[in-house]
Amino acid sequence: MVAKKKTKKTLSSAAAEKTVETAMASLAEVATTSSQVIVTLSKESRKLTTVTRRLSKKRALLMRKKKSATGKMKMDPNAANRKNVKLIENEIAAIRKEAARVAEQKATLTPEMAALKTISKRAMTYTKALERADKVLNKPKKKRRRKKAVRKVAEIQV
Secondary structure, X not given: OOOOOOOOOOOOHHHHHHHHHHHHHHHHHHHHHHHHHHXXXXXXXXXXXXXXXXXXXXXXXXXXXXXXXXXXXXXXXXXXXXXXXXXXXXXXXXXXXXXXXXXXXXXXXXXXXXXXXXXXXXXXXXXXXXXXXXXXXXXXXXXXXXXXXHHHHHHHHX
């Protein structure tokens, strides 16, 4: 049995035009969507940064409190002083746990944002280049003025 050769399908101009328009539209959509996502992620990143700063300040304050409470406990090791030091240590542990959670979120957010920025930049550049090329290609043809055309015909006849 002889295998039939597959013939290449001919491409119509309408199908080619549709393909080009779809590709340009999807590229423009990627550019706008990625820029919107970058704005959202940068807001979230700023929030995480402020949370990190707040936790850092709170932790520093608690460390100072712990130092003074530990000094009081050494001077007078009663139950109230021990309880105070224990409460401060528990708060510090909770802040450390929260800081670790925020740092993990930030660690996943940063590379994603960087990748999105590069993709957005590429998509915007390609879109602008395509728009410029489209503008150049779709310029109307210049029409010759009648006088010049008549002169050239007259010159050819002579």
